[in-house]
Amino acid sequence: MAVRDVAAAQQAALQHGAEVLFKSHYYPQRCRQAVLADPDGAVFAVLAAEGGDPPDYLAGPGEWIWSSVLVRDPKQETAFYKSVFGYDVYDLASEGGSGGDAQHYILSSDNYARAGLHALPADSMRRHPHWLNFVRVTDAADTAKKAVALGGRVLVEPRIDRHGGHVAVLADPSGAPFGVMEWSDADTKQEPK
């Protein structure tokens, strides 16, 4: 998460149940950063870039477009991210979305959807809460094939998601998981910030 004051964000996170894994540290000419675990144990970082944040723009293919955090306690986690980072929280299931039986939320700010927060699947209690970042692709199935050919693995097969495009979860050759997401911007309204 981009923040203005890493130390303040770290302190606020601590006060709301987070754990500091790597305390605020300055990287010359780059940024100040701290690595934390939220109350559920999902690891994330807060970062203040030296040159400030770039303006919001729609990610192109090959760029990171979306983030999701999969957790055990969505209520606690939404409260945490709302309190510490000021996100607006939207309950997809209760607002008419097709959230299924699980709990799904959107964290947003400035009318931008910033991330999804989801209850871990019911049979996934062996797995730990975590953040998962998605790269925008034009064809998730094709990307999955390429990943396998290059030594990666498919962790979740390409599937239609709520936005109408496919998503998949892959692991690179070292085992690090990441998502891929198709996104059609043909009918997306971009507004200058």
Add this chain to the structure above:
Amino acid sequence: MKRMPRTWKLSAVGVLVLTSLAGCVVGGYGGGVGVGYVGGVYEPGGYEYGGWGPGYRVGPPRGGEYEHGGGDHGHGGGDHGPGGGRAAALDSA
């Protein structure tokens, strides 16, 4: 909890620099590569995925889905969409 707007803007997620820096410091908080953090160490979790049933969706909603939910949800028509990972309350005090 607020009602969901019907128009969201889209933005790239600025995690590249974050990821690269996290890679630099991974040894500083337990070492290893994975997605789970338990008891002070990461647990490799890359191959533990699964269990994503038909109703399990992680992406952002589009306007169409929400419009079918019925009711007046405020704001103008349009699409929801993904945005960059930045905090709303940047001071985070």
